Amino acid sequence: MTTQPTLPKYIHLKVHSSYSLLEGALPIGTLAKLAEKAGMPALGLTDTNNLFGALEFSEKLSGAGIQPIVGCALDTDFADAAAEQNGMPRLGQNAPPVRPAGGLTLFASSEVGYANLIKLASQAFMLPDPADPTHIRFDALEEHHAGLIVLTGGPEGPIGRALAAGQSDLARTRLERLHRIFGDRLYVELQRHGLKSEEEIERELIALAYQLGLPLVATNEVYFAKPDDYEAHDALICIAEGRMVVEDDRRRVTPEHYFKSADDMAKLFADLPEALDNTIEIARRCAYRPLKRKPILPRFVAATDGMSDEEMLAEEAAELKRQAEEGLKERLAANPLAEGFTREDYEKRLAFELDVIARMKFPGYFLIVADFIKWSKSNGVPVGPGRGSGAGSLVAWSLTITDLDPLRFGLLFERFLNPERVSMPDFDIDFCQERRDRTIRYVQQKYGVDRVAQIITHGKLQARAVLRDVGRVLQMPYGQVDRLCKLVPNNPANPVTLPEAIDGEPKLQEERDADPMVARLLEVAQKLEGLYRHASTHAAGMVIGDRPLDELVPLYRDPKSNMPVTQFNWKMVEAAGLVKFDFLGLKTLTVLTKAVELVKRGRGIEIDLLSLPFDDKLSYELLAKADTAGVFQLESTGMRESLKRLKPDRFEDIIAMVALYRPGPMDNIPTYINRKHGEEPVDCLHPMLEGILKETYGVIIYQEQVMQIAQVMAGYSLGEADLLRRAMGKKDKNEMAKQQAGFVAGAVKNGVKKEDAAYIFELVDKFAGYGFNKSHAAAYALVSYHTAYMKANFREEFIAASMTLDAGNTDKLAMFAAEARKSGIRVLPPCVNASAVEFLAEPPKKEGEHGAIRYALAALKNIGESAVETIVESRNAKGPYASLADFSSRINTKAVNKRALETLSAGGAFDALEPNRALVYANADQMMREAGLKADDEQTGQINLLGDMESSAASVVLKLKPAEGWTPMEKLQKEFDAIGFYLSGHPLDQYQRVLKKLGVTRYVDFEAATARGASAGRLAGIVISARERRSQKGNKFAFAMFSDSSGQYEAVIFSDTLAQSRDLLESGTAVLVGVEGERDGDTVKLRVQSVEALDSAASTLDQGLRITLDPVAIASRRARIADITAHLKPGQDGRKGGEVFFVLPLLDRGRTIEIPVPGRYDVSPRVAGRLSTLPGVVEITET
Secondary structure, eight states, X not given: OOOOXXXXXXXXXXXXXXXXXXXXXXXXXXXXXXXXXXXXXXXXXXXXXXXXXXXXXXXXXXXXXXXXEEEEEEEEXXXXXXXXHOOOOOTTOSSOOOOXXXXXXXXXXXXHHHHHHHHHHHHHHHSSOTTSOSOEEHHHHHHTOTTEEEEOOGGGSHHHHHXXXXXXXXXXXXXXXXXXHHGGGEEEEEEOSSOHHHHHHHHHHHHHHHHHTOOEEEEOOBOBSSGGGHHHHHHHHHHHHTOOTTOSSSOOOOXXXXXXXXXXXXXXXXXXXXXXXXXXXXXXXXXXOOOOOOOOOOOSSXXXXXXXXXXXXXXXXXXXXXXXXXXXXXXHHHSOOOTTOOHHHHHHHHHHHHHHHHXXXXXXXXXXXXXXXXXXXXTTOOBOSOOGGGGGOHHHHHTTSOOSOTTTTTOOGGGTXXXXXXOOOOOXXXXXXXXXXXXXXXXXXXXXXXXXXXXXXXXXXXXXXXXXXXXXXXXXXXXXXXXXXXXXXXXXXXXXXXXXXXXXXXXXXXXXXXXXXXXXXXXXXXXXXXXXXXXXXXXXXXXXXXXXXXXXXXXXXXXXXXXXXXXXXXXXXXXXXXXXXXXXXXXXXXXXXXXXXXXXXHHOOOXXXXXXXXXXXXXXXXXXXXXXXXXXXXXXXXXXXXXXXHOOOXXXXXXXXXXXXXXXXXXXXXXXXXHHTTSSOOOOSSGGGHHHHGGXXXXXXXXXXXXXXXXXXXXXXXXXXXXXXXXXXXXXXXXXXXHHHHHHHHHHHTTOXXXXXXXXXXXXXXXXXXXXXXXXXXXXXXXHHHHHHHHHHOHHHHHHHHHHHTTTOHHHHHHHHHHHHHTTOEEEOOOTTTOOSSOEEEOOSSTTOOOEEEOXXXXXXXOOHHHHHHHHHHHHHHOSOOSHHHHHHTOOTTTOOHHXXXXXXXXXXXXXXXXXXXXHHHTHHHXXXXXXXXXXXXXXXXXXXXXXXXXXXXXXXXXXXXXXOOOHHHHHHHHHHHHSSOOSOOGGGGGHHHHHHHTOBOHHHHHHHHHTTOOEEEEEEEEXXXXXXXXXXXXEEEEEEEEEXXXXXXXXXXXXXXXXXXXXXSTTOEEEEEEEEEEETTEEEEEEEEEEEHHHHHHTXXXXXXXXXXXXXXXXXXXXXXXXXXXXXXXXXXXXXXXXXXXXXXXXXXXXXXXXXXXXXXXOHHHHHHHTTSXXXXXXXXX
């Protein structure tokens, strides 16, 4: 006699995972463990207003032997509460904002129910006005009710809220409406967390249920695992709502909202056993769970009525064959055959690939990718030459998906699609980042807006972020929390967890042990670390469906995007059967596009990058000199050092460097370089491997080489060789033993000695872990070559395009400006009559000369792109600006404000109209006032009586108020504020003679000297910034940023030096710094030993000033020598000072007289700069 299995006493239905963002504190992996430990055979998931975790929950719980019950809690608008809203209508709308009646709990009891749940969860995001909360409408429930079981939502549900508000009739009406739709699939939900609000409505809820014959169900709203987690969860709610833990008037749950045992729940609801039993009944009724699907490929060929899947596939295969064969003919007509290959070889390879693609049922995928890439290329959207293993496909090259001939570069199809291991193809496609959206819109239009979506990502509370968030809600001092955060290593590539950081950092342990508040912070933060913080959109991931997407996955609306987004992340999207396409934005493609356009505009030369030969001499000379700032993949300091030694002279060298310059493989760079230059012998391991390894001088660099070695030496098929490569990467000992036996046996059969075969296998195994995908390296090397070509041959245009793409990055702009100057290219200041929104290039006028780059108006600080566009549009429409008055008369006051005018004047954009920048800056208010009056006149129809619309200077009378001139130092400082770096000169330029006498070194020269062993030096600099910090011992120190004529540099200043020099560390101060330097790899770490005002140091030198006067101004008494003399000050701080001479040209006599000024004076460059602004002073020279 068999015994009946014992039924559980209770099953949790209302569980919130961490996908209830900043509300649930339970990762889905934890839920399976909790259910298993509690002995619950089933578990319900009801995240708030989303199905983010539905499929992951289904897979993980079923994998743990627990029945998943998939549901969600959806806020619902019953459209019956207008009287209680009392809300003001939204701006521009008649209806007040929606306030949902409360949340209903919905469970999928069948496949139909799950489909309806997806529809409703999608509508919750997609249908409401963006200003309204996430919710569904009641009529949507009526339309999509089949297969759903509904719980009334407890005290926060629409019934509970109505009862709590004293609206019993409304509660009954709502319950009756639900009953009419759901019948016996409706349950009245009771909760007992010890809240007064629950106790007050429970009696009425039970009465309503009995009156309407509805079953009761007991639930516990689970947000965290155990009562000890309550404090951490309370902090999580504060993080979500921007509140503080100590505040009273905020949302709270109770310590009872944890994962209670079945026994605890049975005791809690002992008086209502049917409410407990109904949790088991619901679990039985919800036997369905969402399942993974095989990939559902969207169709490229339109289906006709009655066409079977096999017929569709055959038609797509035929279309792919037609396009690929035609494409190959076009490719071979434009490109030479690869060395050692015949046309027949290409045709055989194409036929093989087409057969594999058809057998794997992927023709539609290739056709779709080819279609949107062809559309992009023919509609001005630049596309990258390839990315990832897809470049190994000849079909992809023929369809123009990729732009590298795989036979020429030894790229393997099986690395992309292995006929012996079925997996989805995955083309990652790079697009010009500015035009990528056009391709996405095309795909939406072609396949349907409802069939194309982006993919969601969920940001986590990671170590530093969770410390900051928890510290804020606990109201800990910001400085203390910031200091603790900085003790946690920040490595985005391999994030460190808080427990790891605490274990590895004694200072964190000390702080924890010494301060109970820090201990509390770390305890709470560790409980919250790793939970999801927010939802956003994947930068590149897209899905295309063969049907409306909400028939397969729930959809979400990202507030920052007008495009649907899947509620499942990319892993779960693929598990749900959707095929992912990566539309990546690559800035370098945009740089290349703009550079090519600038060359065409300025030189009339059309450049087709894809048709460039691979033997451009200037490009390889540029690479050999490591002149690679801005060159894709090749601009890091370490890469430049390697390029200097390598001196690449062929495209294959670039491919090798792209593949080798990574941790691990870079250890082989010296071997590769030495073998290339004959400093080490080339060892190809075995004569039969020479054809594979000769290109890389015997160094195994690529995964494709591993596959080819197995093929040639051991007789593997390339499909088998790909499996070997994967096995080597996983380091499975048992699998590797099998593979080694097979490899050695195959090699012996091919005449290789057993011991040689074993040695080669072990060597290949060692390098396989480092091996890089050659298809990807070759495709990216092509982009590297294109950028090198443009920089080597059209430097002005390349740098201008690069600066446009980095217009918001001051450090990058400064670097490119320095690059231009180093090359002899002038960087011209911004100009309202010559500059555009973007940077412009002026090509050389003669061969052997250098051109110029005109600074972009939109790259100035505090001025928006729209303001610049109005300035340029007016200039293009009505001609150049004739004067400041003319400019004022044409300002669009809605786009341009006073701050923009000040920025333009400080940056030199008005120099062509008025060279005195200080005068224009001081009159920005006046210019805006006149522009405003002009705009008012035009608006009221007061145009000049002649009726012409020529807005000339005469229509605005601009009376400029006098302003004190800027010294050269002040002028450059204002320019720095407007531009972000010193453009037209450097404040230290006027100190050049002083610096030479003081023996000061430029930073760039000192940096080079440290490589030769120098460790101390004397530098000059303008203080850019100084950020003070406090050490663990409480001592203050600072990170200071300085600028000299060679660039910017940072140095640390410790407490003693900081205390003595703090007054000198104001931004804009010219200083002398004594430094110690220590090389750390490619960088130099500087420590400041002394700081001195540069003017003070200059005053110790034996020097003087010659002040040349304007004789006309002196004769007319517009300027008086006595007034100039009044600005002279004796040498300060007891220093001796210098002599001053007035030089007065006597025009009528054709000679000059020199008048010595009695005494000795402060003759520092700062004082000379101030004197140069005085009326009557023509020139000042140092003696």
